[in-house]
Amino acid sequence: MSSPETRWIELPDAPGIPGLRFRCYRGEDDIPGMAAVARAANAANGETEYVSDEYLRSDVTNPTHIPPEQGMLLALVDARIVAFSMYEYSDTSAGERYYRSLGNVHPAWRRRGLGRAMAAFNEARLQKLAAAQQHPGGARLTTWIEEADRGATALMQGLGYRQVRTGFHMVRPDMEAIDVPALPGGLDLRPVAAADLPRLWAAMSEAFRDHFGGHDSSEAAFRRWIEDPVFDTSLLIVAFDGEEVAGGVQGWVDPEENEANGYLRGWTDPVFTRRPWRRRGLAYALLGRALAAVRDRGMTSAQLGVDSENPFQALTLYERHRFETARTGSEWHRDIRP
Secondary structure (H helix, E strand, O other), X not given: OOOOOOOEEOOXXXXXXXXXXXXXXXXXXXXXXXXXXXXXXXXXXOOOOOOOHHHHHHHHHXXXXXXXXXXXXXXXXXXXXXXXXXXXXXXXXXXXEEEEEEEEEOHHHOOOOHHHHHHHHHHHHHHHHHHHHOXXXXXXXXXXXXXXXXXXXXXXXXXXXXXEEEEEEEEEOOOOOOOOOOOOOOOEEOOOOHHHHHHHHHHHHHHHHHOOOOOOOOHHHHHHHHHOOOOOHHHEEEEEEOOEEEEEEEEEEOHHHHHHHOOOEEEEEEEEEOHHHOOOOHHHHHHHHHHHHHHOOOOOEEEEEEEOOOOOOHHHHHHHOOOEEEEEEEEEEEEOOO
């Protein structure tokens, strides 16, 4: 089989680094190099999440609207991947269209103008795409930045972005004395089978419509969810009211993340409750069960993420379950230029 044709790209503001070239994504042979960059960038930012080759492959091969060969840009120095970026768009429950640009630069190659050149290139493409689509509900450019990544913060401020929302990564430091109260009356837990996943996804998407930015409920997002290498139906803690999904918590364990960080930590994220079953203590009861489930897998701590301005007091709920804020990140927006 012949290798894919290489599409080299000239960036107007590319820094003068010897051996630097830019090209489009060529296929899965690029995944290991990209994943290595993402892992190094996460470590430099204080992020503990482990980006495995398998995870990135699932993410890249299930794009939201824009194929990776079009939406991904790679920077190489002497044929080695040192940075990559991607852009995509999705529609929020409020009817807006978010055009998102994300990227990773290996720490050894930061502060040389790579991130700025790639961000400007992606933004120009997104501006052109937004102008062509003319989404009736309005549109904006978005990105996410970890608080520790001061370079990215300065970069996006320079490009005219503003911080609009903060999120917390929270950790429960031990698994002692987990509170597991009774479920609200009329609800019961059932094992989740593969056939249940589409309606569980629909219920979760519906629950998150009330949250900031909504929820990407596309078919591609569903595939990324179930194809994630750490996805485990046995750790899905779901409450039913008859045949209706009332709420749930996704528990999961990433062995590679644990090995890389030298801990035994499980995830209990996301946590969701549909409107008719809110304010009855359901989320608290389900989270207790999810914590117990990951503890029973040998985990000695747990983690999750939360919007600091969650409208349903999620932060308070997690603090009641003894989660503590470990790090902070934020969503940044900029209006589409006319």
